[in-house]
Amino acid sequence: MTTQQFGASPVDAVELNALDPSDISALDADTQQLIQRRRDVMGPAYRLVYTDPLRPVRALGTKIVDVNGDEYLDAYNNVPSIGHNHPRVVEAVTRQLSLLNTNTRYLCSDIIDYAEQLTATHGPELRNVMFTCTGSESNDLAMRMARHVTGGTGVIVSNHAYHGNTRDVSGWSPSSGGGWTQRADVRLVPPPDTFRTTASAVAEEFADQVAACIADLADDGIALAAMIIDPLFSSDGLYADRTSLTAAAEVVYRAGGLVISDEVQPGFGRTGDAMWGHQRWNLDADIATMGKPMGNGLPIGGVVAKPSVMSAFGSDVPYFNTFGGENVPVAAAQAVLDVIREENLMANSADKGAQLLAGMRASLQRAGRPSDVRGAGLYLGVEFVTDLDTKTPDPLIASAVVNGMRRRRVLISVVGPYANVLKVRPPLVFSQSDVDRFLTEFDHVIREL
Amino acid sequence: MTTQQFGASPVDAVELNALDPSDISALDADTQQLIQRRRDVMGPAYRLVYTDPLRPVRALGTKIVDVNGDEYLDAYNNVPSIGHNHPRVVEAVTRQLSLLNTNTRYLCSDIIDYAEQLTATHGPELRNVMFTCTGSESNDLAMRMARHVTGGTGVIVSNHAYHGNTRDVSGWSPSSGGGWTQRADVRLVPPPDTFRTTASAVAEEFADQVAACIADLADDGIALAAMIIDPLFSSDGLYADRTSLTAAAEVVYRAGGLVISDEVQPGFGRTGDAMWGHQRWNLDADIATMGKPMGNGLPIGGVVAKPSVMSAFGSDVPYFNTFGGENVPVAAAQAVLDVIREENLMANSADKGAQLLAGMRASLQRAGRPSDVRGAGLYLGVEFVTDLDTKTPDPLIASAVVNGMRRRRVLISVVGPYANVLKVRPPLVFSQSDVDRFLTEFDHVIREL
Numbered sequence: 001m002t003t004q005q006f007g008a009s010p011v012d013a014v015e016l017n018a019l020d021p022s023d024i025s026a027l028d029a030d031t032q033q034l035i036q037r038r039r040d041v042m043g044p045a046y047r048l049v050y051t052d053p054l055r056p057v058r059a060l061g062t063k064i065v066d067v068n069g070d071e072y073l074d075a076y077n078n079v080p081s082i083g084h085n086h087p088r089v090v091e092a093v094t095r096q097l098s099l100l101n102t103n104t105r106y107l108c109s110d111i112i113d114y115a116e117q118l119t120a121t122h123g124p125e126l127r128n129v130m131f132t133c134t135g136s137e138s139n140d141l142a143m144r145m146a147r148h149v150t151g152g153t154g155v156i157v158s159n160h161a162y163h164g165n166t167r168d169v170s171g172w173s174p175s176s177g178g179g180w181t182q183r184a185d186v187r188l189v190p191p192p193d194t195f196r197t198t199a200s201a202v203a204e205e206f207a208d209q210v211a212a213c214i215a216d217l218a219d220d221g222i223a224l225a226a227m228i229i230d231p232l233f234s235s236d237g238l239y240a241d242r243t244s245l246t247a248a249a250e251v252v253y254r255a256g257g258l259v260i261s262d263e264v265q266p267g268f269g270r271t272g273d274a275m276w277g278h279q280r281w282n283l284d285a286d287i288a289t290m291g292k293p294m295g296n297g298l299p300i301g302g303v304v305a306k307p308s309v310m311s312a313f314g315s316d317v318p319y320f321n322t323f324g325g326e327n328v329p330v331a332a333a334q335a336v337l338d339v340i341r342e343e344n345l346m347a348n349s350a351d352k353g354a355q356l357l358a359g360m361r362a363s364l365q366r367a368g369r370p371s372d373v374r375g376a377g378l379y380l381g382v383e384f385v386t387d388l389d390t391k392t393p394d395p396l397i398a399s400a401v402v403n404g405m406r407r408r409r410v411l412i413s414v415v416g417p418y419a420n421v422l423k424v425r426p427p428l429v430f431s432q433s434d435v436d437r438f439l440t441e442f443d444h445v446i447r448e449l
Numbered sequence: 450m451t452t453q454q455f456g457a458s459p460v461d462a463v464e465l466n467a468l469d470p471s472d473i474s475a476l477d478a479d480t481q482q483l484i485q486r487r488r489d490v491m492g493p494a495y496r497l498v499y500t501d502p503l504r505p506v507r508a509l510g511t512k513i514v515d516v517n518g519d520e521y522l523d524a525y526n527n528v529p530s531i532g533h534n535h536p537r538v539v540e541a542v543t544r545q546l547s548l549l550n551t552n553t554r555y556l557c558s559d560i561i562d563y564a565e566q567l568t569a570t571h572g573p574e575l576r577n578v579m580f581t582c583t584g585s586e587s588n589d590l591a592m593r594m595a596r597h598v599t600g601g602t603g604v605i606v607s608n609h610a611y612h613g614n615t616r617d618v619s620g621w622s623p624s625s626g627g628g629w630t631q632r633a634d635v636r637l638v639p640p641p642d643t644f645r646t647t648a649s650a651v652a653e654e655f656a657d658q659v660a661a662c663i664a665d666l667a668d669d670g671i672a673l674a675a676m677i678i679d680p681l682f683s684s685d686g687l688y689a690d691r692t693s694l695t696a697a698a699e700v701v702y703r704a705g706g707l708v709i710s711d712e713v714q715p716g717f718g719r720t721g722d723a724m725w726g727h728q729r730w731n732l733d734a735d736i737a738t739m740g741k742p743m744g745n746g747l748p749i750g751g752v753v754a755k756p757s758v759m760s761a762f763g764s765d766v767p768y769f770n771t772f773g774g775e776n777v778p779v780a781a782a783q784a785v786l787d788v789i790r791e792e793n794l795m796a797n798s799a800d801k802g803a804q805l806l807a808g809m810r811a812s813l814q815r816a817g818r819p820s821d822v823r824g825a826g827l828y829l830g831v832e833f834v835t836d837l838d839t840k841t842p843d844p845l846i847a848s849a850v851v852n853g854m855r856r857r858r859v860l861i862s863v864v865g866p867y868a869n870v871l872k873v874r875p876p877l878v879f880s881q882s883d884v885d886r887f888l889t890e891f892d893h894v895i896r897e898l
Contacts, residue, residue: 031556034556034558034561035556037561037565038556038560038561038564040576041561041564041565041568041576041577041578042553042560042561042564042577042578042579043577043578043579043754043756043759043760043762043763044759044760044763044764045579045759045762045763045764045766045767045768046553046579046763047554047767047769048554048555048556049554049555053555053556054555054556055555055556055557056549056551056555056557057548057549058548058549059548059549059550059551064549064551077551079551079552079771079772080550080551084549084550084551085546085547085548085549085550089546090543090546090547093542093543093546094539094542094543094546097534097538097539097542097543097746098534098539099506099507099508099534100505100506100507100508100513100533100534101508101529101533101534101746102505102508102513102526102528102529102533102746103528104491104495105496105497105498106497106498106502106503106504106505107480107483107484107487107497107502107503107504108504108505109483111487111491112483112486112487112490112491115487115490115491116486116490119490127489127490128490128491128492129490129491129492130491130492130494130495133582133583133586133748133772134582134583134586134770134771134772135771136586136770137582137583137585137586137614137615140615140616141614143616144616144619165586165590165768165769165770166586166589166615166616166617167589167592167593167615167616167617168615168616168617170593176766176767177766177767178765178766178767179765291771292771297546297550297551297772297775297777298748298777299582299747299748299749299772299775299778300748305492307492310492310493310494311492311493313494314492314493314494314495315493315494316627316628317494317625317626317627318494318496318625318626318627319494319614320496320614321583321585321614322528322583322584322740322741323528323582323583323746323748326746326748328746328747329748
């Protein structure tokens with residue numbers, strides 16, 4: 001039993017939480033004018049979050065200051081993973097940008113040093129890396145590799161997966177919205193919904209669903225290329241169970257497919273108990289892809305793979321990425337890796353995440369608010385439902401909490417096919433006083449609902 | 450009559466000019482070890498240019514200094530378009546990185562200011578812009594727009610086009626190499642080869658070829674989405690004629706398709722006579738795409754489009770690009786735009802480009818070397834042939850010149866389906882002394898062939 005039963009037309013999480021551009025009359029004149037200029041020159045694709053859009057002018061660590069001088073606690077942004085404007089990144093980028101910023105057609109040692117350190121964090125099988133600029137490029141490249149190596153074209157993703165914005169990746173990102181239609185070579189598998197299925201049954205159910213997808217592809221004469229999964233099932237509503245994927249991966253391997261672990265969300269220590277999501281499953285993924293937090297905001301992504309996979313692809317296809325592996329983004333990425341180690345950010349993520357989880361759960365129980373609090377480290381979800389018997393999604397409560405927190409100057413968002421799951425995903429440097437401030441405001445908002 | 454007649458198996462320009470990784474014994478021990486480490490961790494996809502790879506450690510303006518302290522004149526790199534490590538970019542990036550680097554879900558004025566200035570350089574029709582991180586992402590997004598707006602799927606590109614590295618874009622980048630196979634919805638058109646066709650006939654021939662492509666697609670029941678063209682036909686061997694595309698564009702419009710101008714190579718003033726390649730044709734492209742030089746090395750790309758195109762796409766598809774439009778890359782892009790204006794880099798490109806063209810032509814004529822020197826501004830090509838009667842491509846001479854120039858510490862490369870065309874494409878800040886140094890070394894190399 002999954003959330004899939006609740007109607008056929010999932011809500012767009014961003015839409016629900018976004019400013020309605022046709023109704024901005026409540027905003028001040030300056031903000032209205034800026035929104036109009038933005039719309040005129042950047043078109044309608046760009047959305048602003050919150051009913052009262054945030055106008056940031058500076059940031060540091062876990063704090064963002066807006067145009068009015070008001071300070072916000074950032075409990076949402078995972079790109080500045082080691083904190084907004086971390087001095088180590090500023091220093092590394094400034095130094096490297098004054099020195100050299102060129103491409104991989106020349107021989108530089110900095111990228112090799114970084115590549116060796118990055119692959120070493122992944123475990124013995126994933127020893128090769130290629131560099132891109134974004135998570136979208138990483139997933140696009142990973143699937144090119146999987147198709148090349150397997151000869152198959154079939155792709156399995158979770159029901160409400162998001163893996164990126166290129167044409168190909170959009171084709172297997174059902175949460176892309178915009179009238180997304182399912183391609184003939186794509187199959188969707190329900191996420192391991194630990195809120196609606198017992199923990200002991202979830203892994204077996206998930207493996208059975210994956211097997212059904214493979215059989216269905218085979219019925220259409222389509223061989224499997226890969227199953228690509230975000231180990232936290234972030235856009236499906238956040239399911240952080242550690243047992244869900246191992247059996248399913250075996251099913252994929254038996255069918256000759258590859259397992260791609262999309263580490264854009266869980267990677268770089270966010271879960272607190274592992275550097276990479278695939279390690280939480282005791283799983284050797286064939287490919288792991290990286291993006292967002294890799295350079296703390298400098299655009300850099302990566303694809304780590306087993307040498308057998310990367311050799312087969314790289315020997316045949318002369319892939320080149322102009323900015324991928326430039327010295328400056330690599331310098332930023334090196335600083336991020338160093339800071340994660342030196343500031344013990346994985347341990348901090350585990351500690352502060354556990355406190356946030358327990359604190360939010362206590363507030364919700366005191367208020368008698370039907371919900372499920374879950375997650376790993378500093379990636380937490382709070383699913384709101386109308387009641388605990390039917391567990392019917394309640395997106396309006398989630399939206400009220402997000403905008404209530406924003407009024408109390410704490411930034412979070414919502415996620416999931418019904419936009420009824422709070423997304424709490426702060427920079428990993430979240431401090432004890434940040435935790436205290438967050439929980440104080442959260443308790444206020446929950447009590448006032 | 451085009452170069453297509455010379456055999457069915459074009460040479461990979463990078464391959465021909467690349468280091469053969471199986472034969473590095475002539476290099477010093479330190480370089481050999483670095484190459485081995487790189488291969489071990491980054492796999493076989495990465496190529497190094499030159500038979501003796503360059504090991505840069507710092508750069509400034511038009512100069513690159515290698516690990517031995519030797520200074521090279523950079524007449525190749527178009528990413529650092531306003532010069533390596535331009536102080537204005539260093540200053541802008543450092544300042545912004547210490548202040549704020551966030552995404553387009555919040556409301557910031559810097560990106561709107563830049564968007565307005567950027568679109569203003571394109572002319573009255575192209576008034577909307579969306580931001581990406583790379584030229585590949587820009588072209589991928591542009592073609593998604595074209596398909597969405599037209600309902601067609603057919604794509605027309607030039608014979609040896611390169612538009613990027615995503616799965617979709619690779620499908621219409623025949624020069625990608627690696628056993629590229631032509632998709633059913635892609636048609637190839639020979640470039641307007643001004644070396645083998647008279648200038649007066651080239652536009653009409655090109656339009657006829659485009660019409661034939663459209664008819665061929667229609668025969669297969671495929672409606673045209675777009676013709677996407679690099680206005681300099683860079684990877685086809687560099688054809689900079691200003692008359693080639695106008696008639697062909699009319700053919701495309703009559704068939705209901707869009708014209709996409711890939712400005713990654715000609716854009717930002719490189720041609721010396723226009724800010725954008727499509728302007729050289731007196732053509733209002735429907736979409737223009739940008740990448741490489743936009744942020745002088747900071748990863749940023751863009752898609753500029755007619756509001757009718759962007760509205761139709763953006764209203765339906767909630768495209769989001771995490772790093773696309775972040776404050777730091779936008780700050781770099783703003784500095785680039787400012788410097789192009791303030792340092793009169795378009796005029797410099799025209800002036801120094803004309804001198805390089807005349808000087809190279811004189812050296813080649815003195816040496817009696819059968820060749821064609823062509824280009825626009827600071828994007829110049831020198832095509833080597835065995836003789837001027839058959840005009841048979843001569844890639845070995847081109848390779849000898851590239852490596853000869855590298856030994857004399859000037860960096861250039863080769864391009865074109867037969868890798869027989871020198872690619873001379875320096876930063877736009879190329880100075881008078883740079884021109885003199887380049888031509889002196891070029892004359893030496895040509896005389897010693």
